[in-house]
Amino acid sequence: MTGIKKIIVFFILIAVTTLLSIFCSTKEPVQNLQVKTAFEKELETLQGIIDRELLPAVEKKREAQIQQSFLDARKQYKKIEYYMEYFFPTTSVLVNGAPIDEIELGENLVEQPTGFQVMEELIYEILNQQNREALLNEVRKMQLNLQRTARYNAQYEITDAQVFDAVRLEILRITSLGITGFDTPTALQSLPEAASALQGIKTIVLIYKGNDRLDKMLDDAITYIQRSPDFNSFNRLDFITRHLQPISKGIDQLRQDQLIDMVSGGSAMTDDAISLFQKNALNINKFVGNYTEYISKEKVNLGKLLFNSTMLSNGGNKSCASCHHESKAFTDGLVTPISIQKDGSGKTITLLRNTPTLTYAGFQRGFFYDLKAGTLEDQALDVVHNKHEMDGSLEQASSRINQKQSFNDAFISAFGSKNATANPWKIQHALSSYIRSLAPFSSRLDKYMQGDHRQLNEEEKMGFNLFMGKAKCGSCHFAPLFNGTQSPLFNKSEAEVLGVPAKPDTANAEIDKDQGRFTLNPYPQYKYAFKTTTLRNVSKTAPYMHNGAYTTLEQVLDFYNRGGGAGIGIKLDNQTLSPDPLNLTKQEIKNIIAFLKTLDDN
Structure with missing residues (x-):
């Protein structure tokens, strides 16, 4: 290679290297990092409202400014609610949790509420000296919680899949909670706050290069709220079906267009659910403790057989169906049910509480009116053994059942030939599986x-x-x-x-x-x-x-x-x-x- 050619090649390499350097230095950061940066900026804005507006207003006892800066802070929080609720759920409770004591029964611990909803009660009551001191304390706790969030977020890594899951859940949150006044029952600011939440979602759509149609859908939804701001007369049914559900569908399509996978989130919603009301939106298996309690058709069939059998009661005269009539949505139509026992004079005994429906009972985290049972299996155990309800014994019922071939076949089908023998746990679980199936969502x-x-x-x-x-x-x-x-x-x-x-x-x-x-x-x-x-x-x-x-x-x-x-x-x-x-x-x-x-x- 001649000297001239070497010089030309050298300058070409220099030019290519320079262009690559310029390209790499000006390339936008990956999208999930842009989301994180956007959150940091919005969080800083919220901190500014708290530090420079709400705190001085409370300290100087300026009533009008207290209320306005509080409302501004709430709306700003709603812009980042999707992020806070998803990535910092514990802190989100401290920032915007329900204004009721949290009681940890196992630890005998009572945690008093804090955050925006507590502030709202104080601000919209008469601001006497005691309330004003309590409000000042709440503002200072809010400052600390937001500072903690900023520190945590600096160390936190998020993925694109998580971002889309967070947005999906936020739209569902707006549907069920955000437009009902749930977290602003006194100020009734849920509609403008829902608009702010949608504005936060729009930021994500822009980062992920959403199409013009999706962008317009969000704008139209925000405009719809702004044109119909009255809490009592707002058409929520129209808003959900014409705006929120199509937006949710559009965002899911954007996720697919970006080739971003779904994430297995912490919600009991199915991972691909984009509406609270779509078929199979809820995963019943996420309401149980582990995979051994997952539902199956065979378990349901066995449970139905046991539910309608009198073999669970020691007297052989009462079944679950005796008090839970299918024609009455599995209630009994009585004020309170009648005991299987009689009093000392032979008179009928009525029980303390009304018989609840078993439909959709599987979609709960606690059972009985006093929430004393943590699972349906525990509930079944309690009912069978209660002397006033079935006066039975699951051990004795197991012995009786194991002598019936029809039941043996059903247990084999449900649990396999190696586990064909009935025992208390299998009976409880089969009954629970049947009850979990009583949720057709066909209204x-x-x-x-x-x-x-x-x-x-x-x-x-x-x-x-x-x-x-x-x-x-x-x-x-x-x-x-x-x-x-x-x-x-x-x-x-x-x-x-x-x-x-x-x-x-x-x-x-x-x-x-x-x-x-x-x-x-x-x-x-x-x-x-x-x-x-x-x-x-x-x-x-x-x-x-x-x-x-x-x-x-x-x-x-x-x-x-x-x-x-x-x-x-x-x-x-x-x-x-x-x-x-x-x-x-x-x-x-x-x-x-x-x-x-x-x-x-x-």
């Missing part, structure tokens, strides 16, 4: 949400909007299960203190003598607390409440409309239901009941 509301808009009439649609809005039913009976298991994670089943009377008497009401969770765990917070049960199939499960006090849905709605126990003269310091009247009209109550009937399975 008219399900079909409407899946696209068949002929299923609901105008009265029923108005009822849904009232249920999820003005009446605040949806802030305790969470969609899509309409029980106390909060979506989209479904990791805890709630109990509430309502102040239910002993009798349907609004003039001389007295609290029912049953003290609920307090009987087993004597914390003051648990006195008269009962599990929030599902409203699916509710038109078939009268009478209502833990004691069967109300015989009609009209009576139940009247109780809530008055403000629960507080509204009928029952004084409870720990009532968790808001004591404020809902001011529902007779027509609105009628609309809500019409909607509730759309939750019946067909």
